Amino acid sequence: MSANILLEVNSLKTYFHNEVGLVKAVDNVSFKVKKGETLGIVGESGCGKSVTSLSIMNLVPQPRGVIEGGEIIYHGYDNPLEITTLNSQSRDMRNIRGNRIAMIFQEPMTSLNPVYTVGEQIMESVRLHQKRDNIKARARAIEMLKLVGLPAPEQIVDEYPHELSGGMRQRVMIGMALSCNPDLLIADEPTTALDVTIEAQILDLMEELQDEFNMSIMLITHDLEVIGEMSERVIVMYTGKIMEKANIDDIFHNSKHPYTQGLLNSIPQIGANKRLIPIEGSVPDLTDLPSGCYFAPRCNQAKEICWVDEPPEYSITEVQKAKCWLYDGKEELS
Amino acid sequence: MLNYLFRRVLIMIPMLFFISVFVFFLIQLPPGSYVESYISQLRSQGAEVTESQVQTIIQRYGLNQPFYIQYISWVKTFPSGHFGGSFLYGGRRVWDVIAEYLGFTLLVAFSTQLFTIIVGIPIGIYSATHQYTIQDHIVTFLGFIGLSIPNFLLALILMFVGYYYFDMGVLAGLFSDEYIEASWSIGRVIDLLKHLWIPVIVLGTAGTAGSIRVMRGNLLDTLNLQYVQTARAKGLKESIVVYKHAVRNAIHPVIMGLGMNLPMLISGATIVSIVLSLPTLGPILYNALMSQDMYLAGTILLFQSVLLLIGNLLADVALAVVDPRIKYE
Ligand SMILES: Nc1ncnc2c1ncn2[C@@H]1O[C@H](COP(=O)(O)OP(=O)(O)OP(=O)(O)O)[C@@H](O)[C@H]1O
Ligand code: SF4
Ligand SMILES: [Mg+2]
Numbered sequence: 001m002s003a004n005i006l007l008e009v010n011s012l013k014t015y016f017h018n019e020v021g022l023v024k025a026v027d028n029v030s031f032k033v034k035k036g037e038t039l040g041i042v043g044e045s046g047c048g049k050s051v052t053s054l055s056i057m058n059l060v061p062q063p064r065g066v067i068e069g070g071e072i073i074y075h076g077y078d079n080p081l082e083i084t085t086l087n088s089q090s091r092d093m094r095n096i097r098g099n100r101i102a103m104i105f106q107e108p109m110t111s112l113n114p115v116y117t118v119g120e121q122i123m124e125s126v127r128l129h130q131k132r133d134n135i136k137a138r139a140r141a142i143e144m145l146k147l148v149g150l151p152a153p154e155q156i157v158d159e160y161p162h163e164l165s166g167g168m169r170q171r172v173m174i175g176m177a178l179s180c181n182p183d184l185l186i187a188d189e190p191t192t193a194l195d196v197t198i199e200a201q202i203l204d205l206m207e208e209l210q211d212e213f214n215m216s217i218m219l220i221t222h223d224l225e226v227i228g229e230m231s232e233r234v235i236v237m238y239t240g241k242i243m244e245k246a247n248i249d250d251i252f253h254n255s256k257h258p259y260t261q262g263l264l265n266s267i268p269q270i271g272a273n274k275r276l277i278p279i280e281g282s283v284p285d286l287t288d289l290p291s292g293c294y295f296a297p298r299c300n301q302a303k304e305i306c307w308v309d310e311p312p313e314y315s316i317t318e319v320q321k322a323k324c325w326l327y328d329g330k331e332e333l334s
Numbered sequence: 335m336l337n338y339l340f341r342r343v344l345i346m347i348p349m350l351f352f353i354s355v356f357v358f359f360l361i362q363l364p365p366g367s368y369v370e371s372y373i374s375q376l377r378s379q380g381a382e383v384t385e386s387q388v389q390t391i392i393q394r395y396g397l398n399q400p401f402y403i404q405y406i407s408w409v410k411t412f413p414s415g416h417f418g419g420s421f422l423y424g425g426r427r428v429w430d431v432i433a434e435y436l437g438f439t440l441l442v443a444f445s446t447q448l449f450t451i452i453v454g455i456p457i458g459i460y461s462a463t464h465q466y467t468i469q470d471h472i473v474t475f476l477g478f479i480g481l482s483i484p485n486f487l488l489a490l491i492l493m494f495v496g497y498y499y500f501d502m503g504v505l506a507g508l509f510s511d512e513y514i515e516a517s518w519s520i521g522r523v524i525d526l527l528k529h530l531w532i533p534v535i536v537l538g539t540a541g542t543a544g545s546i547r548v549m550r551g552n553l554l555d556t557l558n559l560q561y562v563q564t565a566r567a568k569g570l571k572e573s574i575v576v577y578k579h580a581v582r583n584a585i586h587p588v589i590m591g592l593g594m595n596l597p598m599l600i601s602g603a604t605i606v607s608i609v610l611s612l613p614t615l616g617p618i619l620y621n622a623l624m625s626q627d628m629y630l631a632g633t634i635l636l637f638q639s640v641l642l643l644i645g646n647l648l649a650d651v652a653l654a655v656v657d658p659r660i661k662y663e
Contacts, residue, residue, distance in 0.1 A: 059566055063466070089572050097569035110560040115582050115657050125568045160658050176568075 005075050006183055006216050007033040007056065007101075012070035012084075014048075014055045021287035025051040027240040028070070033184060038210065038217040040231030040248070042224055042263065044283050048240040049220045050106075053186045056218075057103055058088045076100050076183045099129040102177035106189035108170035112161035118145070118169075119157035122176045129180040144175035148205060167198035174205065181213055188220045203230055224267055228252060233319070236260045239286060239294040242313070246320040256322040258299045293325065301326060335654065338662035342650075346643050353639045354632070358405050361628045361635075367397050368421040368626045395421065408629055418629030422622060428633045432615065438508055439614040443599040445530055446538040447592065454542040455588060458549025463576055465554060473546065480543030486605045489536045493610070496532075505532050506611045536606050541595050548587050556584040582656055589656070593649025597642040 014026040026048045033039050041049050054060050056072055072083040074096065086093040105111040112121060122141035126132050132140065138157065145153035148171040161169055170190060177185055187206065191199035207230060210217055219230050227234055227248070234251045236244040236259060244257035255261050262279035281298035284290060290297055296306040306325050314327035321333060369391050373383050392398050396407060408418045417428035461473040496502040507514070513525045556562065557580050565579040566572070604616035615634055622631035654660045 057567055059563065094569040094571065097567055099569055103567045105560055105564065107560050111564045113561040113565065113579050113583070114659055117658075124570070128569060162659050173564075 004035045005032050006035045007075065008071075008073040009052075009056070010071045010073070012052070012055060012072060013068040014051050014060055015066055015068050016051075016061075016064045017066065018064060018287070023286045024240050025065070025286065026055060029237075029240070029242055030070075031235055031242065031245065033216050033218060035183070036210075036214055036216055037233065038207075038219055038231045040227035040234040041218060041220045041237060042222060042227050042234060043237035043243075044222055044263075046283055046286070047237040049222075049237060050188055051240075052237075053103065053188050053218065053220060056083065056186065057097055057101065058083055058086060058093050059097075060088075062088070074100065095129070098125050098177075098182075099180045100182055101184045101186065102180070102182040103186040103188065104170070104173045104177050104190050106192050108166045108173060108193060111173055112169055114161055117158050117160055118164070118172045118176075119159075122157075122172070122179050125176060125179050140179060141175075144179045145172070147178075147209070148172070148175040149201075150175075167194055167202065170194060170198075170202055171205065174202070174209070178209060178213060178215075182215055184216045184218065185210075186218045186220070189222070190219075191226065192221065192223070199226070206230070224251075224263055236263070239284060239289065241294065242321075242323065243295070244320070244322045244324075246316075250317075250320050254320075256316050256320065256327065257324050258301050258326070259295050262298070335662060339647075339651070342647055346640075349643065350636065350639065354409065354636050355405065357632050357635045357639070358408065358628070359401070361623075361626070361632050362401060362404075364626065366626065367392075368628065369395060369397055371625055372421070404628075408632065417633040420622075420627055420630040422625055422627040422630060428630050431618065431630060432633060432637065435613055435615045435618055438612070439616075442508075442530070442533050442537065442603070442612065442614055443596060445534045446541070446599050447595060449534045449538040450541040450545055450592065450595065453538070454545025455549055455585070457542075458546040458588075459553060459576065459581060461546060461550045462553035462557065474550075477543040477546050480539045481547070483539070485536055485540065485603075486609050488539060489532070489606050489609045492532055492536060505529065508533075508612060533603075533606060533610055533612055536610070537599060537603055541591075541599075544591060545588050548591060549584065552584040552587055553580055556580045559583075585656060586653060589649050589652045593645040594642070596645035597638040 009032070010030050012026055012029045013024065016023040016025055029048070029052060031039070041052065043049055051060065051065070054065075055067055060067060067084050070084065074081045074083055081092070081096075083093070083096070112118065116124075119138060119141045122144055123134065123137040126137040126140045127134070130137075130140070142153045142157050145156055150156050150168060150171055156164070156168075156172075161172075164172065174190075185206075190206070191202050194202060203226065206217065206219075217230070219227065221227060228251075231248055233245070233247055235242055236251070236257065238259050243259045244251070244255065246255065246260075251260060252264070255264060259279070262277075265277040266279060279298055280300075284294060284297065290307070291310075292308045293299070293302070293306040293311050296302045299306065303325055309325075311323050311325045311328075313321050313323045313333040314330040315321055315333055316327060316330060369388070373388055373391075376383055396404060399407075411418050415429050417432075419425045420428050420431050423431050457473055461470045464470045493505050496505045508526055508529045509516075509522070510525050510529070513522045516522055553576075557576070559580075562575060562580050565575045570579075603612075603614060604620045606612070607614045607616035608620070615637075619631060619634045621627070622634065650662070654662060
């Protein structure tokens with residue numbers, strides 16, 4: 001294992017035993033997060049992005065959700081630690097959560113507890129993981145609020161979430177997530193609920209702090225543009241599976257998978273007068289998936305075999321992989 | 335906040351005025367009056383009552399006066415704390431009659447309230463955090479029974495079981511015979527506690543079952559909210575996640591329910607008090623209403639309204655303490 005890997009996800013399977021049937025929200029997903037990099041995960045709604053991140057946090061909603069297979073290996077300690085073997089409530093797991101791996105969520109309006117001051121919510125983490133007393137924890141909270149660019153942090157520290165705007169709350173969330181110097185920040189659609197100007201500010205802030213804290217970021221979004229601004233490498237997910245992995249340039253200029261190409265065609269291009277072509281059809285019901293390639297019903301390049309057999313993952317280059325029959329003949333990975 | 339409290343208390347005065355008019359009006363509504371039912375009672379016992387005697391009695395109690403005059407003569411007694419005279423108790427001051435039962439009434443009511451809080455809230459939390467387990471199903475099932483079983487029946491069952499199976503003697507009243515008239519002593523307090531639990535369980539079961547259900551349902555909703563996940567993502571222990579982050583956001587309707595509960599504990603307790611022969615206001619109100627002892631009945635009802643207003647005020651204060659978003663200006 002090369003020394004610059006922070007997190008390794010191997011053949012992860014996270015399923016939900018829902019009333020309507022078994023939902024394979026994450027199905028055989030493998031990827032690595034390198035130290036200090038930003039890995040983008042992109043895909044339409046319901047493709048399993050959030051469940052992937054919750055699996056890493058070992059917070060898959062109980063009792064329906066179960067990690068059925070695979071491993072998640074955290075390399076931030078001297079010895080590798082397999083997260084899926086830990087009990088969700090165990091001390092070891094809780095020592096990772098919020099401390100080594102922190103997470104921010106999509107909905108800044110609801111991700112802070114309305115009945116505690118933002119200061120208390122940051123201090124809670126700091127007291128827990130850094131064993132600081134109240135006075136020092138408070139100083140740290142103010143420091144973090146300043147760091148994330150909030151005006152008058154000494155005042156905001158005593159304010160309640162409802163007194164802040166959405167953008168400010170997301171800054172608080174970032175400050176809270178970073179208060180214990182995590183190695184990995186999982187940002188699950190951190191800017192989806194914000195307007196475009198605020199979005200740009202928040203993304204800038206995350207990039208800035210990434211350098212300062214020397215941490216890795218897993219940036220989850222359904223917006224390829226956001227990924228383009230932030231990430232070095234990208235994973236494209238669809239119906240719980242990874243469709244394509246590539247460096248950011250290849251995703252934008254040399255994408256191999258029809259699904260990635262479809263996503264690209266559906267983003268508005270500035271300057272270019274190209275018409276928007278959203279991907280036809282909709283994401284299939286996860287309890288009622290087609291046989292063969294799950295994308296086949298929406299794919300304009302589908303071949304006969306696509307309807308019959310699931311494509312393996314093909315290695316296009318050292319760093320670019322695509323799960324698509326079009327690359328039959330390349331080296332097979334799975 | 336203090337300012338707000340002051341205004342809330344102030345506003346109770348006009349509210350109580352309207353309530354008192356309304357209560358008095360309602361009590362006057364049924365045909366006849368105390369005197370008529372009293373006289374017919376005397377006559378049925380074979381007593382000779384002449385028409386002029388009847389008129390004298392009616393005159394004396396002012397029952398021939400129009401509604402508003404009677405009302406005013408009742409209200410006039412408020413400042414002195416008399417609240418009129420009770421027919422049933424031979425013209426005794428209403429307040430003196432009420433005072434005799436007030437202490438035990440409040441004791442039973444507040445003990446029941448405390449029981450509801452101490453038992454209902456933790457079980458509701460447990461049930462929600464163990465959703466769909468056998469324990470949860472049992473709690474939910476018992477809750478339904480608790481909500482649907484009539485209180486008097488529960489009282490009878492408890493008395494029966496206590497008498498026959500546990501040899502506890504007759505579990506009625508708040509004291510054993512030897513302590514009823516005794517002056518206060520440690521022994522009397524212990525004896526009181528030995529009797530108190532029965533009415534508390536009987537009266538508290540429905541409220542407790544209600545609290546469990548509301549607490550469970552609301553906590554289940556709250557546990558799905560994003561900030562609870564945030565709290566978990568920080569690495570907090572599940573118990574802290576539940577108690578510090580979820581329960582405090584889920585308890586509002588339980589508090590409001592408890593606020594409404596207080597006066598119910600008095601009027602709803604009537605039948606139970608009769609069955610258990612408790613020295614509380616419930617049976618007094620019942621008798622007063624039956625025999626049209628209007629000043630007594632009106633005062634008890636008014637007193638209940640005061641409790642309702644106080645209960646709501648306390649609930650509002652508790653809500654403000656729990657939730658900083660609630661600000662009273
Ligand atoms: N708590 C849950 N209970 C049952 N099924 C769930 C639960 N959470 C997720 N799922 C299932 O897992 C699938 C993947 O959900 P996930 O939240 O990971 O999607 P996502 O890619 O994050 O989508 P979005 O962009 O909408 O956030 C969903 O289609 C849903 O059916
Ligand atoms: S495998 Fe076939 S259907 Fe699936 S994306 Fe590739 S070409 Fe399209
Ligand atoms: Mg999501």
